[in-house]
Amino acid sequence: MTSLADGDWHRLHPASPLLRGGIFVFALLGFVIANLRERFVDLVFGIPRESGDPLDAIYEGGAVGWALLIVAGILLVIIVAFSLSWRMHTFRVTDESVEVRSGILFRSHRQARLDRIQGVNIVRPLIPRLFGAAKLEVSVAGQDANVQLAYLGSALADGLRRDILRLASGARQPRAAVPGPIDPGQPLPADETDPAGTDQPGDIAAPAANRRHALNDYASARVGEFLAPELDPDAAPPESVVRIPVLRLIGSIVFSGFTVFVLVGIGAIITSVIVGGSEWLLIAIFPGLIASIGYYVSRFTKSLRYSIAGTPDGVRVGFGLLTTSNETLPPGRIHAIGVTQPLAWRPFGWWQISINKAGHSTNDGAAGQAATTVLPVGSLTDVGKVLELILPGFAIDEQRALVIRGLTSRGGNDGFANAPRRAAWLRPFSWRRTGYTVTAGAALLRRGVLSRELVLVPLARLQSVGIDQGPVRRRLRLASARLHTVTGPVSASLGVIDVDEAVRMFEAISAGAVASADSDTSHHWSLVPAVTAAAAPAPGSTAAPAAPTEVTS
Amino acid sequence: MVEHSVPDNLGNDAAAPVIPDPEPGYGPATTADPATDVPPVGARLNLPEAGEWKRVSPKYVMVEIVGTVVFLLIVCAAAGALWLLLDQTWAAWVGAAIALVTLISLAFEPRRVRSIGYQLRADDLLFRRGIMYQRFVSVPYGRMQLVDITRGPVARVLGLADLKFVTAAASSGVAIPGLAEADADALRDRLVELAESRRAGL
Numbered sequence: 001m002t003s004l005a006d007g008d009w010h011r012l013h014p015a016s017p018l019l020r021g022g023i024f025v026f027a028l029l030g031f032v033i034a035n036l037r038e039r040f041v042d043l044v045f046g047i048p049r050e051s052g053d054p055l056d057a058i059y060e061g062g063a064v065g066w067a068l069l070i071v072a073g074i075l076l077v078i079i080v081a082f083s084l085s086w087r088m089h090t091f092r093v094t095d096e097s098v099e100v101r102s103g104i105l106f107r108s109h110r111q112a113r114l115d116r117i118q119g120v121n122i123v124r125p126l127i128p129r130l131f132g133a134a135k136l137e138v139s140v141a142g143q144d145a146n147v148q149l150a151y152l153g154s155a156l157a158d159g160l161r162r163d164i165l166r167l168a169s170g171a172r173q174p175r176a177a178v179p180g181p182i183d184p185g186q187p188l189p190a191d192e193t194d195p196a197g198t199d200q201p202g203d204i205a206a207p208a209a210n211r212r213h214a215l216n217d218y219a220s221a222r223v224g225e226f227l228a229p230e231l232d233p234d235a236a237p238p239e240s241v242v243r244i245p246v247l248r249l250i251g252s253i254v255f256s257g258f259t260v261f262v263l264v265g266i267g268a269i270i271t272s273v274i275v276g277g278s279e280w281l282l283i284a285i286f287p288g289l290i291a292s293i294g295y296y297v298s299r300f301t302k303s304l305r306y307s308i309a310g311t312p313d314g315v316r317v318g319f320g321l322l323t324t325s326n327e328t329l330p331p332g333r334i335h336a337i338g339v340t341q342p343l344a345w346r347p348f349g350w351w352q353i354s355i356n357k358a359g360h361s362t363n364d365g366a367a368g369q370a371a372t373t374v375l376p377v378g379s380l381t382d383v384g385k386v387l388e389l390i391l392p393g394f395a396i397d398e399q400r401a402l403v404i405r406g407l408t409s410r411g412g413n414d415g416f417a418n419a420p421r422r423a424a425w426l427r428p429f430s431w432r433r434t435g436y437t438v439t440a441g442a443a444l445l446r447r448g449v450l451s452r453e454l455v456l457v458p459l460a461r462l463q464s465v466g467i468d469q470g471p472v473r474r475r476l477r478l479a480s481a482r483l484h485t486v487t488g489p490v491s492a493s494l495g496v497i498d499v500d501e502a503v504r505m506f507e508a509i510s511a512g513a514v515a516s517a518d519s520d521t522s523h524h525w526s527l528v529p530a531v532t533a534a535a536a537p538a539p540g541s542t543a544a545p546a547a548p549t550e551v552t553s
Numbered sequence: 554m555v556e557h558s559v560p561d562n563l564g565n566d567a568a569a570p571v572i573p574d575p576e577p578g579y580g581p582a583t584t585a586d587p588a589t590d591v592p593p594v595g596a597r598l599n600l601p602e603a604g605e606w607k608r609v610s611p612k613y614v615m616v617e618i619v620g621t622v623v624f625l626l627i628v629c630a631a632a633g634a635l636w637l638l639l640d641q642t643w644a645a646w647v648g649a650a651i652a653l654v655t656l657i658s659l660a661f662e663p664r665r666v667r668s669i670g671y672q673l674r675a676d677d678l679l680f681r682r683g684i685m686y687q688r689f690v691s692v693p694y695g696r697m698q699l700v701d702i703t704r705g706p707v708a709r710v711l712g713l714a715d716l717k718f719v720t721a722a723a724s725s726g727v728a729i730p731g732l733a734e735a736d737a738d739a740l741r742d743r744l745v746e747l748a749e750s751r752r753a754g755l
Contacts, residue, residue, distance in 0.1 A: 141721065358721060463722035464692035469598040471685055477596050484690075484722035499596045507602065510691035514676040517695050517751070 004156060005093040005163035009101075012089055013151045017082035019128045020150055091149055093164055098138050098147050112140045112147045114168040115524060118359025119314075120161045121327040124154065129324065136160060139359030141486070146359065165313035165328060170524030240307035241389060242375065242382040248350065249306075252377035253299050255344040262292050303376045310389045313525075317374050332522020333357055334390050336483075337456040338490035339383055339407060346452075351383045351407070352376060355390065356488025372489050380404065391442065391456065399440055406446045406454040409433070416446055417505070422476050423496035434496055436481070438508055441516045443483060445494055455492045457483050460516035465509045467502045474499075481505055598687045603679060606670030612711045613731025614666045618659065619707045625655050671729050676751065678718060678744065680727045690727050695751035696720045700741045704734070716740060 004010055018025065033040070039055065058067045081104070089102040099111045121137040128134065133151035140146065152160065265285045272281040304321040311328065318326035336356040345351070353375035375386045384400060405414045411432025412418070418435035419427065427434055430449040437444050443462070445455040462483055469479040479502035483492035497505065632648025635641045661684070669682045677693045701717040708714060708730075714737040718727040732740065 463696045463720040464690055464725040464727070466688060466690040466725075467598060468689075469687045474597050474687075479598050482724065484720070484724045486721045487723055499598060502598065503600060506600070506689060506691065510677055510693070513691075514693045514695075514751075517693060 004152075004160045005167065007092060007094045009090040009092045011086065012091070012149060013133050013153055014086060015131060015133065016089070016151045017085050019131065019133055021082075093160070093167065095167055098164060100147055100149065110147055112138055112145075114164065115170075116140050117164070117168050117330060118333045118357055119327050119329045120164055121325060122157050122161060123325045124320075124323065126322045129154075129322075134158075138164065141358035161328060162313075165330060168330065168524075169313055240309050241385045242306075242308055242378055244303070244306050244377060246304075248348075248377055249300065249303055251348060252345065252350055252352075253296055253303075255342070255348075257342065258292070258295070262289065265289055265292075306376060308374065308386060308389065315374070315389045319376075329357065329390070330522070331392055331525045332458075332460065332520065333359070334458065335461040335485040336458075336488065336490040336492050337387070337390060339387075339454045339456075340448075341407070341452045343450050345377075349379055350377045351380065353378070353383060353386055353390075354489045356485050356490045358486045380407070383407070387456070391458065402437065402439060402444070403454070403456075406437075406444050407452065409446075410449075411435070416444070417497075417501050419478070419494075419496045420498050423478055423498075425476055426472070426478070426496050431496060434494060436494060436497070436505060438505075438512055441512070443492075443509055443512070445483070445492055447494065455490055457485060457492050458516070459509065459512045460520040460522070461485065462509070462513040462516075465506060465513065467497075467506050469499070469502075478502075483509065598689065600679075600681075600689060604672055604674070606672055606681065608667060609669045609729060609731035610711075610713055610733050610736075611663075611666065613669075613708075613713060614663050615711055616705065616707045616713065616731060617662050617666060621655060621659050621662070625652055628652060628655075666731065669730065673743070673747070678727065680718075680729065690725065692718060692720060692725060692727055693751070694744065694747040697744060697748035700744050702737050702741055714738075718744065 013019070036055070058064060084104050085102075088104055088107075089100075091098070091100045093099075095114070097111050097113050098117075099109065101107065101109045117138055118141055119139045121139065123135045123137065124133075125135070128151050132154045134154045134157040135148065135150040136152055136157045137149070138147040149157075149160075265288060269282055269285055269289075301321040302323075303319055305324070306317075306319040308315065308317050310316075314328050314330035314333070316326065316328045318324065334355050334357055338354050338356075339351050340354070341351050352373065354373045357372065374390060375382065378386065384403070387403065402415050406416065409416075416435035416437045418433070419431045421431070423431040423434065430447055433449050433452075434447045436446070438459075441459050443457045443459060445457070447453050447455075462485060464484045465481070466484060467479050467481045473479055473496070477499050478496050479499045481494045481497050481502050485492055628648055628651050632644045632651075635644035636648070665684060668684045668687075671678065671680045673679075677691045680690045680692070682688055697718060698721055699719045701719060702714050703717070704714045712734050713731050714734045715728060715730040716732055716737050718725070718729075720727075729740075
């Protein structure tokens with residue numbers, strides 16, 4: 001157990017106020033520099049400049065002393081405010097909850113119960129990452145209900161997450177595997193002033209050589225951290241289960257719906273140039289095209305270094321080249337899973353997986369999309385592996401076949417209760433594929449033929465189920481059904497279903513939801529040994545041997 | 554709500570030509586044997602195995618009527634202002650059309666209120682509403698996040714209250730309007746008690 005989760009109050013990384021206000025500090029610096037650039041030019045190149053900037057005015061007015069005093073005063077206020085806000089910003093992790101106290105004039109005290117944790121996210125934005133700092137975010141259900149610890153030392157954040165998850169899992173003893181690999185290179189957390197603390201003005205007494213040595217150490221530690229793999233090695237299977245080849249990543253971004261707009265824009269420009277005479281179109285569209293390049297690049301860099309792996313405390317999804325994000329979702333925190341394939345991806349056999357979850361990280365997810373995309377792009381085998389991780393207890397072979405049929409089958413008698421032929425009035429193309437099935441504690445909804453989609457809803461997480469019928473569907477002896485889950489990108493609904501089948505589905509799913517919820521123990525996922533045995537080793541053991549083979553796919 | 558009268562025949566002529574039953578399957582009178590006469594073609598949604606639906610207070614019709622009349626007055630005032638002050642003739646036609654449709658739908662108000670029903674089953678709350686646009690929802694008790702009771706001005710005069718069963722899913726939408734205040738309080742306490750005994754994590 002690191003000292004951070006021992007139930008006492010701790011402070012954040014000392015540079016936190018600066019890093020949090022980082023953008024503004026840099027903006028301010030930029031503003032000052034931009035305003036005084038003539039003076040810089042004069043200073044460096046000796047090119048004479050016109051007089052009349054504010055500094056001249058101060059100099060000529062004989063107010064140099066006052067100006068210096070004011071600057072010193074402002075600096076003092078900033079430093080005092082920053083150090084005060086750092087001193088007043090404390091957190092603690094007890095057996096029950098994570099608590100944060102902050103604020104100077106307006107104090108706030110936020111507490112998140114450990115058994116309500118929906119996920120723990122570690123984000124390293126570029127600049128804090130250069131300083132070896134990371135932001136830890138504990139998400140709980142609800143709008144703006146997350147507990148943020150910004151910033152912590154990078155390694156400390158990893159350790160703290162492990163401890164929070166272990167406490168939340170209900171396992172009171174440290175796991176045997178966990179304490180071993182705590183990095184020996186880590187200065188054991190006397191407090192959170194880790195290596196980064198050396199850049200604080202404090203040890204003036206230290207000899208210069210010593211300080212240079214420390215600086216060197218600091219620099220190499222930062223470089224090492226920057227290049228380190230996203231997943232720390234003490235997590236159970238360090239290997240990512242799925243790897244996204246760069247070409248596939250580029251392809252998935254190029255063959256996205258956004259490209260259609262870009263192509264339409266380019267086409268419009270070309271025709272307007274050929275036809276001539278309408279410059280306004282060029283002016284209107286061209287900036288958009290330039291911006292779209294930026295969009296492609298940012299999506300690309302954000303999805304690089306994608307990784308997903310199972311740990312004893314849930315699934316861990318990481319991504320990002322410059323700004324990295326790495327979220328652990330404990331078992332039973334996923335409310336719905338959507339596996340989709342846009343039409344343009346079909347020749348390549350690519351799929352995307354997104355999920356509904358109750359806690360929402362404030363940070364973007366892979367590919368610059370919401371943090372609900374757990375697999376930006378992957379082959380059918382990748383989909384199988386990811387589903388195994390995020391739906392523990394769903395790895396039986398029969399179900400694998402069912403899932404694959406749900407993804408690629410054209411319909412017919414394939415284990416799904418499909419819509420009848422008369423549904424073609426409402427779903428002319430996809431009615432054959434529009435169907436559902438219930439198996440192993442999950443409901444599977446299949447729909448869409450151009451853009452294929454399979455939705456999996458763990459019944460233990462289902463909130464309610466509803467069936468609807470309007471006049472048109474009544475005429476056709478159809479109905480529509482909807483499984484209500486927490487809000488998210490996945491909508492678990494069937495547009496058409498036979499009316500009698502709808503009633504059967506309604507009864508089956510509402511009964512299943514009650515039964516699965518009764519046997520669900522995921523709020524303390526390690527408390528019952530049987531659960532750990534069922535959930536934890538399954539992803540690990542299947543993942544490890546599978547990892548080398550999938551690289552080629 | 555807009556076109557309540559027309560497609561209702563649509564549902565019925567296809568559904569059960571035997572008896573032009575205005576409300577197949579609800580109310581204690583008809584729930585006894587709907588399972589037996591599931592029509593072979595063209596069917597309205599029905600839960601044959603469901604027990605007896607509890608209905609909301611008939612007085613709730615008044616609440617709906619008052620709301621509709623207020624809406625009607627606003628529409629008429631707006632249309633009249635546009636017509637007379639700004640000389641926009643089309644506004645009169647649109648206003649008249651909206652008023653006509655609203656008045657027709659008003660005639661179906663009692664039936665619509667009678668279609669609202671709920672029942673407490675062993676493990677879940679069952680809710681239904683709508684004639685034209687039917688909707689059935691089942692919510693396991695353990696999924697309850699909170700129960701909301703609200704009273705509008707008209708409902709308060711009539712001694713009614715609305716009960717809302719809130720889950721983590723925004724789309725659940727289980728709102729039982731027009732309960733007698735004592736019933737609403739009793740139902741709330743009962744639901745909280747049931748949810749306590751079947752509590753599930755989120």
